[in-house]
Amino acid sequence: MSVLTAATDQSICAPLPVLGKDVTVPLVTGGEVTYAALDYAASAPALQRVWDDVAAYAPYYGSVHRGAGYLSQLSTDLFESSRVTVAEFLGCRDDDQVVFTRSTTDSLNLLSAALPADCQVFVFETEHHASLLPWRDARVTYLNAPRTPDQAVETLERALAGRDPYGPALVCVTGASNVTGELWPVKELAAAAHAHGARIVLDAAQLAPHHPVDIAELDVDWVAFSGHKLYAPFGSGVLAGRSDWLTAAEPYLAGGGASRQVARRADGGVDVEWHTTAARHEAGSPNVIGVYSIASACKALTEAGFDSLVAREQRLVTEVRAGLAEVPEVKVLSLFGDDAPRVGVISFVVEGWNSSHFAAALSAEYGIGVRDGLFCAHPLVRTLLGSDPQDVGECGAPEAEPGQKSLNAIRVSFGAGTPDEHVERFLRAVKELVSEGAQWKYRTEDGRCVPDRGTATQV
DSSP states (O other): OOOOOOOOGGGOOOOOOBTTTTOEEEOTTSSEEEOEEOBTTTOOOOBHHHHHHHHHHGGGOOOSSSOOSHHHHHHHHHHHHHHHHHHHHHTOOTTOEEEEESSHHHHHHHHHHTOOTTOEEEEETTSOHHHHSSOTTSEEEEEOOOSSHHHHHHHHHHHHHTSOTTSOEEEEEESBOTTTOBBOOHHHHHHHHHHTTOEEEEEOTTTTTTSOOOHHHHTOSEEEEEGGGTTOOSSOEEEEEOSHHHHHSOOSSOSTTTEEEEEEOTTSOEEEEEOSSGGGGOOSSOOHHHHHHHHHHHHHHHHHOHHHHHHHHHHHHHHHHHHHHTOTTEEEOOSSOTTSOBOSEEEEEETTOOHHHHHHHHHHHHOEEOEEEOTTOHHHHHHHHTOOTTSOOOSSOOSOOTTSOOSOEEEEEOOTTOOHHHHHHHHHHHHHHHHHOOSBOEEEETTEEEEOTTTTOBO
8 A cells, every 4th residue: 555645735625514614512621612523533514415405306305226216216316326336436347236234234244144164264363343343253353453564465465375276265354454554565465365266355444545446456345334434424435346255145134125926835945036236235225315415525535636636644643743742741551653644543642541541531621522442443452452362341330449550542633524623622621630630620521531510610
């Protein structure tokens, strides 16, 4: 994967308009402030363009693939044209399929269900749980976290060299880490997989919103991503790529839409002829609004120009990392080192602070929304924190009280809709909290650190 390079100021665009950019939230210390949404890695705000497109279509909503009426035909055309838009956005090959799902997690579970018998799966421990856990019916080899991109390729090559060379195999790898934001050497990993007769699926949940993804150029077999991270938060996802394993597999869900013909047999049973197209794995009434929102987001990002979007985001990444580096108590988490190319996802810990306490103070006292926890990537975060793999931790907040050490980290993430002011406020807040402490008392409630409003007492 090519290293992102800095761009001139002339090539950097303004933030794209997103919903919620003017929402104000109350501060525990009094007053209100415009909310700084810096948790894009969990769910990005919807682009205003996406919302407007969906609102314009909503009165024409109709049943997809099942109606003779005008609105049904219109909705079907919209649904299928969205499939074409997504294929173009991903640079799909002529014989690739685009299957609409609920999310990245759903996409990878679909692919897991379609694996050939006795398939071997290779996955790094650094993956998000959506990529780490679906392969329950396969022979899985979990690979240790590499410390350089080259080591990632070498680790995979060694593992593949020792596999059964005659059986099917699949490699699953992220494009950009949801913990560190670091870009992985996808093209090189794909070449290694194919050299050893394996296929590869790319988890692009964190990559696609920040950087162009081209299936043909990367030479991956499948790509999975979620709409709600691509500025289209309506419960839809995509699995795009080679059709043969998908066509040979039993439908992911059995029901209407997946079946082409159903007939009763003389013995009382039924015979089913399943579709061989993407519809085979899209049983039930599809989420046409969610699918359309993904297509709208793909168009919006393409029309805005990914080069300028990437350039602006890289400026923000540089600003955040430089600002955090000025605070000695802050440790930024990284696998590949300071020089590794990355998207707008940065995780860190603060010496002397419980991560949940720090994130709660950012929210309650500054109106800044970040994420704390293990980010549904428990093995990776524990590796980065140097903790024992068996140490107790959760995907949400820890049970530790404010001030006590926790096994979790803090994540700040941003993207195409992030104003400069939000980044500036975040850095100012980090420095003030570290140097001056929180202004309010906090307590743990149901596993989360919250302001102690019962006493309404400032520190």
